[in-house]
Amino acid sequence: MRHGSDKQPRHFSAPGDAPRVIDQGSVWILVAAPSIWAAHFLLSYWVAAIWCAKTGPMASLFEPRWIIVALGLICTALIAWLGVIAVRRYGGVFVIFEEITDSSERGRDRFIGHVALLLCVLSVVAIGFTVIPGLVFATC
């Protein structure tokens, strides 16, 4: 199955023209979103652990929970930005069963864009699941 392989994404000038760093394109866009999720997880853990270590076992989690939420929003915004890049610059499409088998620079770019987009969605869900415990628990 192939879908939309003839569709030209916006701002996509020519086949195989995907740039070579994230902002200018490369395979690094694949690991960027999961890395942001991992960083959010680690930072949330640090914030809660340091807060609870400094304030006592039954201290209120009111303040750190908003730090974790704010971190979550910032990370989600970063991932959304990556998603936009995946769509615009790589021609990624959010379609289930998208099968991209073009043996061309353009095909490879579209494949990377597609996978990066799916990873962006997965990472946003994972960040949501990291934020939820922070919102539910009121104390350390």
Added chain:
Amino acid sequence: MRRGILLIIPALLAGCDGRHNWLASAGAEAQRVEELFWVLLLGAAVIWSLVIGAAVYAHRRQVDPSLETQARRFILWGGAVFPTVVVGALLVWGLVILRDITSDEGDLTVRVDGERWWWRVIYETPEGDVVTANEIRLPVDRTALFRLTADDVIHSFWVPALGGKMDMIPGRETTLALTPIQTGNWGGLCAEYCGGAHALMRFDAIVMEQDAFDTWLAAEAEAAQVAGDDRGFEIFQEEGCGACHTIRGTDAQGPVGPDLTHLAAREKLGAGIYDMTPETMARWITDTHEMKPDIDMPPYPDLQGDRLDRLVAFLMSLD
């Protein structure tokens, strides 16, 4: 083969009944976990049936390319969005239960210290701490806040019928709130492997009416009534038992082993494993490590005859 399985099922289901049954709904917290369990089980059964049904349907049906778009949409919503929402909802539900059972509010506070392989139990009352061991009594329909610690290795405090469990970690305190809603004698146990006699580290969790509980706690707070010339107590001291055990109201103030002030008022001996009778008490003293391997208390095989009888009679009088 099939008959063999059918024969095994009743034996396996028999394990679901009784005082360790976490589906007994004897505690408000256990009831909440049970609700979650049934929703998970039934939900999983429904989803499994739908998935298998869809697979069978797809296998039997002819391929229809015109349904490609609908099929893809079905997979997106049914295979990605729906599971994400369900798992998210279950996560919130489970976290809310966890938050409530680890709260630090209760109608009474009980500190429990896990030792190898028994339980030091301390009731906090306005008049001061009431120390006991290996048996926990609770008033029905009142939330008991357990403050849990461990002396040596990690233990885990679990009364399946009432709720829990919660780890007991050396160097820190964990909390667990339990609200019994049925009177009865429920079983408690250590749920984290903690060494040789781990499987013998048990206790009774006896849920009583409030009045009966108040009477019991008041009696438990009293010092032991020991006559100054009690021969059994003299033997207790001569054998050095008081170096490890405390009997409030006497010179025996050892902090190592279980408090024996009201030993005979407990239903079980050896941390919830033997009935409290003179026979088991005598065996416990002479064949300690056969009764419970690896424990710190040394056996006293030379203590026999009249001396043993008098010591046992004294211990059985501590009610």
